[in-house]
Amino acid sequence: MAYLVLEGFVSTSREVEDGKRQIMFFSIPGDMPTLMSHPDLPLDTDIQAMSACRLAAFDSRELYGLSLHFPRIGHIFWASALVFASIHREWIVNVGHRSAVSRLAHLFCEMAVRLEAYGLAREGSYEMPLNQVDLSDAIGLSRIHMNRSLQELRRQNLLTFENGRLTIHDWDRLVDVGHFRPDYLSLSLPIWRTGTIPAVPARTATGKTPVRRAIQI
Amino acid sequence: MAYLVLEGFVSTSREVEDGKRQIMFFSIPGDMPTLMSHPDLPLDTDIQAMSACRLAAFDSRELYGLSLHFPRIGHIFWASALVFASIHREWIVNVGHRSAVSRLAHLFCEMAVRLEAYGLAREGSYEMPLNQVDLSDAIGLSRIHMNRSLQELRRQNLLTFENGRLTIHDWDRLVDVGHFRPDYLSLSLPIWRTGTIPAVPARTATGKTPVRRAIQI
DNA sequence: CGTTGTATTGATGTACTTCAACGCCCGTGG
DNA sequence: CCACGGGCGTTGAAGTACATCAATACAACG
Numbered sequence: 001m002a003y004l005v006l007e008g009f010v011s012t013s014r015e016v017e018d019g020k021r022q023i024m025f026f027s028i029p030g031d032m033p034t035l036m037s038h039p040d041l042p043l044d045t046d047i048q049a050m051s052a053c054r055l056a057a058f059d060s061r062e063l064y065g066l067s068l069h070f071p072r073i074g075h076i077f078w079a080s081a082l083v084f085a086s087i088h089r090e091w092i093v094n095v096g097h098r099s100a101v102s103r104l105a106h107l108f109c110e111m112a113v114r115l116e117a118y119g120l121a122r123e124g125s126y127e128m129p130l131n132q133v134d135l136s137d138a139i140g141l142s143r144i145h146m147n148r149s150l151q152e153l154r155r156q157n158l159l160t161f162e163n164g165r166l167t168i169h170d171w172d173r174l175v176d177v178g179h180f181r182p183d184y185l186s187l188s189l190p191i192w193r194t195g196t197i198p199a200v201p202a203r204t205a206t207g208k209t210p211v212r213r214a215i216q217i
Numbered sequence: 218m219a220y221l222v223l224e225g226f227v228s229t230s231r232e233v234e235d236g237k238r239q240i241m242f243f244s245i246p247g248d249m250p251t252l253m254s255h256p257d258l259p260l261d262t263d264i265q266a267m268s269a270c271r272l273a274a275f276d277s278r279e280l281y282g283l284s285l286h287f288p289r290i291g292h293i294f295w296a297s298a299l300v301f302a303s304i305h306r307e308w309i310v311n312v313g314h315r316s317a318v319s320r321l322a323h324l325f326c327e328m329a330v331r332l333e334a335y336g337l338a339r340e341g342s343y344e345m346p347l348n349q350v351d352l353s354d355a356i357g358l359s360r361i362h363m364n365r366s367l368q369e370l371r372r373q374n375l376l377t378f379e380n381g382r383l384t385i386h387d388w389d390r391l392v393d394v395g396h397f398r399p400d401y402l403s404l405s406l407p408i409w410r411t412g413t414i415p416a417v418p419a420r421t422a423t424g425k426t427p428v429r430r431a432i433q434i
Numbered sequence: 435c436g437t438t439g440t441a442t443t444g445a446t447g448t449a450c451t452t453c454a455a456c457g458c459c460c461g462t463g464g
Numbered sequence: 465c466c467a468c469g470g471g472c473g474t475t476g477a478a479g480t481a482c483a484t485c486a487a488t489a490c491a492a493c494g
Contacts, residue, residue, distance in 0.1 A: 038299050089262065092241045098233070
């Protein structure tokens with residue numbers, strides 16, 4: 001099965017040997033997290049709902065067949081895989097070479113840009129149903145140091161983060177702190193014009209359970 | 218232009234704000250490093266020859282057109298993008314959560330598996346035309362700490378690395394130290410069967426210069 | 435009412451960075 | 465032939481950004 005996120009956040013992560021979790025990607029409404037792997041191959045990551053989610057389910061073999069018969073559909077899969085890879089590369093740079101505060105700032109900037117492209121953020125404010133443990137697993141730091149970095153961003157009046165909503169007060173300085181390149185995803189370019197997404201029947205998953213299990217509930 | 222590596226190593230990297238370089242991927246013979254980005258979009262990374270290389274050049278617009286007319290070709294592009302993304306995810310885990318020694322071990326394991334899949338490694342020994350600065354930029358650590366980690370691997374008799382050749386003495390323990398999952402790329406699966414690659418005219422690039430520039434020489 | 439999950443703070447430990455120096459090899463030029 | 469310099473690997477010592485351990489506070493909840 002392949003899933004399209006309709007509401008909520010879904011993470012792509014892996015359990016590391018010492019029991020910790022490294023989050024590699026947050027899927028937002030409009031993303032298809034299971035398309036990060038080839039339908040013929042076993043999923044090499046954990047896909048997990050970070051909040052209450054609505055998902056649409058497709059048969060991945062059918063999707064795959066579609067892509068072979070209609071090149072333009074295959075092309076969209078390809079382009080989406082390239083965007084996944086591009087975001088991954090940015091995360092490598094992030095966890096590889098930047099300080100805790102920068103990583104955090106960069107993550108907030110990235111989510112802002114992606115959510116805005118889908119119309120899910122307004123004036124630098126967006127729903128972000130994650131707790132500090134989730135954030136620390138994403139940026140690869142201890143929750144304690146993560147907490148202190150978040151405080152630092154607050155202290156500098158760059159943002160507020162409460163009740164699952166992030167509000168950016170000073171975009172320019174946040175971009176600066178996170179060394180964020182706003183155009184890196186090229187989300188504004190015409191290759192993404194595919195028309196509106198049609199309504200689909202959806203099932204509901206409740207928060208914090210693995211998607212595959214949640215779906216079967 | 219799109220390039221196919223015929224000989225040598227090519228890195229995908231980005232200059233970070235403080236003048237450092239984060240390497241995100243090593244392309245080996247058989248890889249097409251420029252296919253990590255969409256041909257319609259600006260390249261968002263630096264592509265750099267790490268050694269003397271032979272490359273084959275294609276017009277990327279033509280490749281792109283090919284993929285629209287022949288779905289199976291598009292499918293290969295897609296699958297290759299998925300593998301890029303999968304390797305990227307592994308690198309995120311690597312730089313995010315593992316110690317210096319583990320990162321290094323993991324990198325050596327990954328290259329062994331990939332090179333072996335192309336017939337470029339034998340009995341755990343392969344050409345690796347990189348110096349310690351390159352390696353440290355890939356694993357995101359200072360060259361000094363990288364050097365000490367390499368010494369640790371040598372001290373444990375896991376490998377030797379000299380004259381651009383890596384030889385693994387104890388694969389099982391190296392896999393263990395690097396927490397490497399040998400099957401993670403699924404390189405043995407049938408989706409990769411595409412027949413042999415035909416001979417193509419090639420140009421030569423000399424080491425350590427950006428590919429685009431090298432090509433024009 | 436205790437229990438559980440989450441945010442926060444302080445104190446201590448450590449893995450890594452940075453700075454500085456040295457040695458080796460090898461190419462270049464006197 | 466030797467002198468010089470640059471690239472690369474290696475070592476020691478000092479500094480720092482992070483992790484770990486431990487404790488508290490607070491809200492939600494059965």
